[in-house]
Amino acid sequence: MTNRQWVLASHPKAAADESTWRLTQAPRPKPGPGQILIRTQWLSVDPYMRGRISPSANYTKGVQIGEVMQGGGVGEVVETNHPAWKVGDIAESMDVGWQEWSVLTPDLPGASRVNKVDTAVAPAQASLSWLGMTGLTAYVGLLDIGRPRPGDTVVVSAASGAVGQIVGQIAKLAGCRVVGIAGSDDKLAWCRNIGFDATINYKTEGDMAAAVAAQCPSGVNVFFDNTGGSIHDAVLKNLAVAARVVICGRIALANNFDQEDTGLRASSRLIVTRATIQGLVVFDWWHRREEALARLAAWHRSGAIQIREDVVEGFERIPHAFIRMMAGQNFGKQLVRLEGG
Ligand SMILES: NC(=O)c1ccc[n+]([C@@H]2O[C@H](COP(=O)([O-])OP(=O)(O)OC[C@H]3O[C@@H](n4cnc5c(N)ncnc54)[C@H](OP(=O)(O)O)[C@@H]3O)[C@@H](O)[C@H]2O)c1
Numbered sequence: 602m603t604n605r606q607w608v609l610a611s612h613p614k615a616a617a618d619e620s621t622w623r624l625t626q627a628p629r630p631k632p633g634p635g636q637i638l639i640r641t642q643w644l645s646v647d648p649y650m651r652g653r654i655s656p657s658a659n660y661t662k663g664v665q666i667g668e669v670m671q672g673g674g675v676g677e678v679v680e681t682n683h684p685a686w687k688v689g690d691i692a693e694s695m696d697v698g699w700q701e702w703s704v705l706t707p708d709l710p711g712a713s714r715v716n717k718v719d720t721a722v723a724p725a726q727a728s729l730s731w732l733g734m735t736g737l738t739a740y741v742g743l744l745d746i747g748r749p750r751p752g753d754t755v756v757v758s759a760a761s762g763a764v765g766q767i768v769g770q771i772a773k774l775a776g777c778r779v780v781g782i783a784g785s786d787d788k789l790a791w792c793r794n795i796g797f798d799a800t801i802n803y804k805t806e807g808d809m810a811a812a813v814a815a816q817c818p819s820g821v822n823v824f825f826d827n828t829g830g831s832i833h834d835a836v837l838k839n840l841a842v843a844a845r846v847v848i849c850g851r852i853a854l855a856n857n858f859d860q861e862d863t864g865l866r867a868s869s870r871l872i873v874t875r876a877t878i879q880g881l882v883v884f885d886w887w888h889r890r891e892e893a894l895a896r897l898a899a900w901h902r903s904g905a906i907q908i909r910e911d912v913v914e915g916f917e918r919i920p921h922a923f924i925r926m927m928a929g930q931n932f933g934k935q936l937v938r939l940e941g942g
Pocket residue numbers: 647648649734735738759760761762763764765782783784785788827828830832848849850851852853854881882883884926927928929930931932933934935
């Protein structure tokens with residue numbers, strides 16, 4: 602039996618395209634001692650993958666040409682050499698990769714750990730979004746780094762996306778006024794539907810700094826930055842005293858991954874406001890996963906948070922799913938459903 606795999610064909614200099622990966626086949630793998638074999642049912646495509654396909658150094662090792670593309674996924678256990686896992690269990694891991702069958706080692710530490718998915722709590726694919734890495738990012742980024750207080754104004758960019766939609770809803774639960782920034786009126790209408798107080802379309806707004814000022818008359822207390830670039834600059838001009846800036850992502854600059862950041866130097870505004878800026882790598886926060894996911898599940902159960910997914914069908918279309926997400930064509934968490942998912 603064969604295992605279809607997407608391997609990296611080249612390191613893209615700008616945006617990835619269909620030629621960035623190549624479809625290959627390998628024999629179906631066998632699990633070794635202490636390992637399990639899963640049949641992949643769902644894969645997540647995420648902006649961090651743009652860094653993984655760059656030859657530049659990042660916070661972790663990237664994908665080499667000819668290697669299977671890295672990525673989180675979920676699947677059904679079909680063979681097991683591990684006492685805690687049985688055939689039919691559903692496993693989620695960041696180490697699945699873009700392939701139909703994957704051997705996993707459940708006892709690896711940290712983000713490589715394999716998590717058992719309880720489909721009575723939520724559908725299996727939720728473990729790749731709000732009940733997994735994405736949810737943890739929003740939870741610790743907002744609550745631990747952003748530290749929102751009731752009455753604060755919280756601004757979040759890529760607001761309708763996988764992380765942004767959760768950030769905005771947790772900020773509402775924390776008693777904040779929430780302003781979402783995104784790239785289409787449909788996305789922003791949905792954000793207002795799920796409770797955001799105000800929204801800004803960065804693609805149609807001529808003067809972003811003025812738009813942020815208009816929507817945040819007392820300044821921005823917490824900025825959850827998913828994009829970097831000109832949105833970042835516009836919000837930094839509007840920080841309130843003692844603001845907290847969470848640097849979560851820089852998707853606006855992601856296709857120039859190997860270039861230096863350029864743009865506004867906000868040192869004057871940072872001095873005046875005594876603001877703090879902190880970067881986030883979710884893998885540093887894996888010890889908070891159980892707490893975060895338990896609270897997210899409770900909020901979801903009670904209807905306090907709603908989730909929007911965007912599903913692309915078929916193993917063949919994984920690169921397409923990544924490319925469309927990077928181009929902002931996803932509306933909600935971008936997932937790929939494989940056969941059996
Ligand atoms: N630091 C961490 O540990 C960590 C963990 C997870 C995610 N992240 C980061 O969080 C951010 C959001 O990730 P996600 O998984 O939730 O993705 P997402 O928001 O669901 O999808 C990406 C979105 O980015 C927006 N975008 C694309 N190009 C843009 C541009 N040039 N300028 C402004 N916005 C642009 C698009 O929405 P619009 O239509 O609104 O443009 C697109 O839908 C990413 O930057 C990601 O790298 C960081």
